[in-house]
Amino acid sequence: MKNLVLANFGMGLYNFRKEILKELINQNNDVYISLPNDEYVPKLERLGCKFVETHLERRGTNPIKDVRLLLHYIKLIKRINPDVVLTYTIKPNVYGGLACRITKTPYITNITGLGTSVENKGIIQKITLMLNKIGLKKAACLFFQNDTNLKFFLDQNIVKSKTRLIPGSGVNLDHHTFEEYPEDDGKHRFLFIGRMMKSKGIEELLQAAKIVIEKYPNTQFDLIGHCEEDYHQQLAELDQLGIIHYHGQQNNVHSFIKKSHATILPSYHEGTANVLLESASSGRPVLASRVPGCIETFDEDVSGYGFEVKSVESLVEAIIKFIKLPYEQKKAMGIAGRKKMEKEYDRKIVINAYMDEINNLKGEMV
Template sequence: MKILVLANFGMGLYNFRKELLNELINQKNEVYISLPKDEYVPKLVNLGCQFVETPLERRGTNPLKDGKLLLHYIKIIKRIKPDVVLTYTIKPNVYGGLACRIAKTPYITNITGLGTSLENKGVIQKITLGLYRSGLKRASCIFFQNETNRKVFFDKNVVKSKTRILPGSGVNLAQHPFEEYPDNDEKDRFLFIGRMMKAKGVEELLQAAKTVKEKYPNSQFDLIGSCEEDYYQQLAELNKSGIINYHGQQEDVHSFIKNSHATILPSYHEGTANVLLESASSGRPVLASRVPGCIETFDEDVSGFGFEVKSVESLVEAIIKFIRLPYEQKKAMGIAGRKKMENEFDRRIVINAYMNEINNL
């Protein structure tokens, strides 16, 4: 079979879907990937994928450029003639879906999260919902990463096709093995992994770090991720004052997870938070917003703590609650998180679901 994968950037495709790509290639399929060129493309090509460069602005709202993207998708689908197209994230889902409808090509869609355009009510939400209705109309199967997201799409009359729930992107249990908990050195090291942007809860996190450091100066806040919005100056100032340690974009996040006592994610919305899956798989407790895409990744008071989204006060309470836990209880939470990942979030579950749907075609 020829399989075409439409995505918006290489990092996500490589970090969270390379096992699926490997499986498809190992089963003698020709796998094409369509995305903008970045540093992850050579790694994807080394897996055996054939690369089709595709200009795509992840956050752009220029209708002219989006129209060109649609025409580009139609062109490559007609040239490659894939047996099935797999799409991820909003623009590939919408415009890739429309292109597949026009070219009469089967396609399988993955809703990786609602995104800001759907979370915020107003004209943009209505436009986005309309685009989704058109793009998803003929999908062979639509994968959702949590039940809440699926309900939104049904309630808004966006989907009528077959749908299935996946455990997010799953987690590679071997790539993120269980790690012994750090020694009890009277210092709690908290880790944030994500893009520096408002929707990830960065503003609440920075404010909480200031508050907690005043009461618990031994606490440490490490932040990893690219700066996608204008937080450069604030991050630099807090880094200089010792409130946080900002490490920028890092290719190897596992070593940071290994050295931390807990991972924090104050995100406003997620499909399923990969950083929480990877942290729990490594045996680290997680502290996360009580929002769909986060709450599924931990059991309250067993493998993590939840807090109210957009609330600095609730976040501070969760952090201090964790700091005050006995060392052995923190360690036990990490062990419980690993077991949950093994039972519910193994990436093989995702691969098997995709292979099942592809074979059904």
């Protein structure tokens, strides 16, 4: 079979979905990937994928560029003539789905989260929902990463086709191996992994870090991720003051998780937060906002703590509560998190779900 994958950036495709691509290639399928060119494309090509460059602005709202993307997808599908198209993230889902409908090509869609344009009510939300309704209507299967997103799409009458709930992208338990908890040296090391942007809760985190450091100066906040919005100056100033340590984009995230005592994610919305899965898989407790896509990844007081979204006060309370925990309890939280990942979030669950649906389509073609 020929498989065409539409995605918006290489890092997500490589870090969270390469096992599905490898499985398809191992079963003698041709796998074409359509996305913007970046440093992850050579890695994807080494797996055996065939790359097609696609210009796409992940967060842009220019309708002319979006029409160009749709036309590009139509032309691409006609040229490759895939047996099935797999789409990930909002624009590939919407415009890729529409292109598949126009060309009468089977497609499977993954709802990786609602995104800011859907979360915030108003005209942009209405347009986005309408586009989703058009693009997703004929999908062979819609994968959802949490119950809340699925319910939202059902309530909005967007979903017309088969749906399946999967545990996010799952986590590669072999890559994110269990790590012994750091020694009790009197330091409290918290890690944030994500893009530096408002919707990831970066503003609340920076304010909380200032408050916590003042009360507990032996606390360290390490931040990893690309600065996607204008926080450069603020990050540099707080780094200079020793309130945070900003490390920029990093390829080896696991080495940072290994040194940390807990991972913090104050995100406003998620499909399923991969950083929380990876941290828990490595044996680290997680502190996360109580939003869909985060709350499912930990058990309250067992493998992590939740806090109210967009609340600096609630975030500070959770951090201090964790700091005050006896060392052995922190360690036990990490072990509980790993067990939860093994039971509920093994990436093999996601791979099997995809292969089921692709094989169903293959059976229909015979």
